[in-house]
Amino acid sequence: MQAPGWQQQQGRPPASLSDTLAVAVIELFTDALPDPFTVAAYAARTRRRHELDLARGRVPEHPPVAFYLPPRFTQRYDGFLDKIFEDLCGAYAAELAQVSQQFVITPAPAVLAAEVYERLGTAGISSSWYRRRAPGTPYRIPAGTLARMAIDRWARRPVEQVVLAAVSYATAVHQQPHRTRRDIRA
Numbered sequence: 001m002q003a004p005g006w007q008q009q010q011g012r013p014p015a016s017l018s019d020t021l022a023v024a025v026i027e028l029f030t031d032a033l034p035d036p037f038t039v040a041a042y043a044a045r046t047r048r049r050h051e052l053d054l055a056r057g058r059v060p061e062h063p064p065v066a067f068y069l070p071p072r073f074t075q076r077y078d079g080f081l082d083k084i085f086e087d088l089c090g091a092y093a094a095e096l097a098q099v100s101q102q103f104v105i106t107p108a109p110a111v112l113a114a115e116v117y118e119r120l121g122t123a124g125i126s127s128s129w130y131r132r133r134a135p136g137t138p139y140r141i142p143a144g145t146l147a148r149m150a151i152d153r154w155a156r157r158p159v160e161q162v163v164l165a166a167v168s169y170a171t172a173v174h175q176q177p178h179r180t181r182r183d184i185r186a
Contacts, residue, residue: 015170020162021067023169024150029076034149036084037091043145067147070173077146085140095119 028034034042053059069077095116100106154162 015163015166018067019170019173020154020166021147021151022069022173023165024154025067025069025077025147026073026169028146028150028153029073029080033080036087039084039141039145039149040088042149043139043141046145046148077143080146081141081143088139088141092116 096112099112099115099119103112106112
C-alpha cells in the first residue's frame with residue numbers, strides 16, 4: 001500500500017536511502033555545526049564499536065555510509081572535516097609542548113607521542129587510533145562520521161517525517177527518477 005503523495009514514477013521510488021542521508025547531513029550543516037572535538041569523540045566511539053564487533057566475529061553495527069550532496073554543501077562538508085583535522089593537529093601540538101616541558105631529558109618521539117595521545121584520550125579522543133600512527137600524526141576523521149552523526153540525530157524522528165523530507169529533497173535536487181534497488185520500497 002502506497003501513501004498518498006508518494007506516488008512512484010515508472011515503478012521507481014521518489015527518493016532513495018542516499019537522499020535520506022543527504023537531507024539529514026544538510027540539516028546538520030544548517031543547524032549549528034557540532035564542536036570538532038565532539039565529532040572526534042563520536043568517531044572514536046564508533047571506531048571502538050567497530051573494533052569490538054570485529055573482535056567478536058560480528059559484522060560492524062554501523063557500516064560505512066554512502067550519499068551525495070549538492071556542490072554547495074560538499075565544499076562545506078569537506079572544509080569542516082579539514083577544520084576538525086587542523087584542530088586535532090593544534091591540540092596535539094599544544095599538548096606536546098606541555099608534555100615536553102615536563103621531562104628533564106627529552107625522551108624518544110614515540111614516548112612523547114604516547115603521553116600526548118593518552119592526554120588527548122582523556123579529552124574524549126581515542127588514543128588507540130593514534131598509537132597505530134606515526135608520532136605527531138593525528139587521525140583524519142572519516143567523511144562518513146558526520147553522516148553517521150546526522151543519522152543518529154534523525155533516528156528519533158517519525159518514519160513519515162524522514163521519508164517526506166527525503167522525497168522533498170529528491171524532488172528539488174534530482175532531474176531523473178531513482179534507479180534504486182527493487183527490494184526497497186518508498
